[in-house]
Structure formats: C-alpha cells, structure tokens
Amino acid sequence: MSSNIQISKTCISCGKEFTAYTLNTRYCSHNCNRKHYKQLKREEKIQEKLRQTEKPNPPNGIPIMIDNSVHLKPFLSIMEAAQLLGTSRRTIQRLIAKGSLKIGKIGSRSIIHRNEIDKLFQ
Numbered sequence: 001m002s003s004n005i006q007i008s009k010t011c012i013s014c015g016k017e018f019t020a021y022t023l024n025t026r027y028c029s030h031n032c033n034r035k036h037y038k039q040l041k042r043e044e045k046i047q048e049k050l051r052q053t054e055k056p057n058p059p060n061g062i063p064i065m066i067d068n069s070v071h072l073k074p075f076l077s078i079m080e081a082a083q084l085l086g087t088s089r090r091t092i093q094r095l096i097a098k099g100s101l102k103i104g105k106i107g108s109r110s111i112i113h114r115n116e117i118d119k120l121f122q
C-alpha cells in the first residue's frame with residue numbers, strides 16, 4: 001500500500017513542514033500524531049464537561065406550565081381544561097357561561113368531565 005507521491009504538508013500538531021508520502025498523513029512524526037491525538041482527547045473531555053454543566057438542573061418537582069398527564073384525566077379543573085385546549089381560563093369560563101361546556105361542582109371547585117370537552121367538537 002505504499003505510493004511514490006511526496007506531498008509537502010504542514011504538521012497539524014507542531015506546525016512544521018514535512019514531506020508526506022500518503023495523502024492522509026497529517027503529522028510529521030508518530031510522536032506528533034500521538035501528542036495531537038492526546039490533545040484532541042483532552043479537548044473532547046473538556047467539551048463534554050462544559051456540556052454537562054450547561055444542562056439546566058431538573059426542576060425539583062415543580063411542574064412547568066403543562067402537565068402532560070392532563071389529556072389522560074377523566075375530570076379536569078378549569079385550569080387543566082384550558083391547558084388541554086391551549087386556551088386561557090377565561091375562554092373556558094366563557095364557554096361555561098354560554099352553556100357550551102357543562103361542569104360539575106365539588107364544593108366550590110368546578111370540575112369538567114373530559115367527555116364534555118370532546119362534545120365541543122361534535
């Protein structure tokens with residue numbers, strides 16, 4: 001697998017010019033190859049460390065805006081119904097006031113059955 005080509009190249013490790021005998025030679029010596037490889041590995045490690053520290057800490061049990069289980073619940077609060085439909089609470093309350101959306105009451109809490117939301121689209 002030897003060839004007769006001779007290419008003048010610059011070592012990507014030490015920056016010295018050297019004569020390469022294959023197209024993909026990038027180092028003037030095995031030593032430079034090894035040194036550069038080690039350097040790359042080190043930089044890789046640093047990059048990885050950086051990536052890890054960039055990661056935001058997971059919120060400690062604080063739900064962020066939308067609870068993904070909302071669409072699985074049979075009964076929803078007005079807030080959850082709003083999340084499910086991607087509307088504001090006011091919109092839900094308007095629908096209730098218009099009689100388009102039937103609600104149940106548990107004490108002072110308004111509970112909306114999932115079916116009632118589905119009915120909006122029938």
Ligand SMILES: [Zn+2]
Pocket residue numbers: 011012013014015016027028029032
């Ligand atoms: Zn070199």
